[in-house]
Amino acid sequence: MKNRLKVLRAENDWTQAELADRIGVARQTIVALEKGKYSPSLELAFRLSKLFGKPVEQIFDPENVDGKPE
């Protein structure tokens, strides 16, 4: 699933490690999310939404969901 995580992270001037620390995940998870290789759970998506102060659909692109499993 495509997303704007990398852009939002850059806007806040955070490194991947800093973002990982802020939401309590591994940096590897941030890398996978930013590359669209992993779709987060609802819980993680809402944690990111809360952190960036934006609705989930402004972070993750719902138009890009093709219904195929990862």
Place this chain on the structure above:
Amino acid sequence: MASTTINPVKRAAQRYFIEFAISMTAYVATIWVSRSLLYGPMRTASPGWQYVVALLPLVPILVVFGAVVRYMLGVDELIRRIQVDSLALAGGATALMAAAYGLIEGDYAPKLSAWWTFVTFMMAWLIASFFVRRRYQ
């Protein structure tokens, strides 16, 4: 969450490595103690006690098992998925290899200790982790 808070995933990894290192040290120590006893003062002990002493190294292995479970519960959803997928693949691969070897063991291949199943599973887990992790890089 404040950036100064310790990342729970890092904390889980640090705790796992500490527990793993202590357990492995204890494993080596108990192997040495049990073998020294079994081939020394306990050579003529009752078989029941010999079993107990021979199984002593299982205690630190159980601690490692607990450490793995705690690690899996402490990491984030992606790391847990990678490990669970890896474990599943390793379990399947080990079962296939055990079944295949079982068909030829004795007649066409030498009999092996059951210990090799454990070693094979751990190696398969390591290899599977490497490939499953690559899917998300």
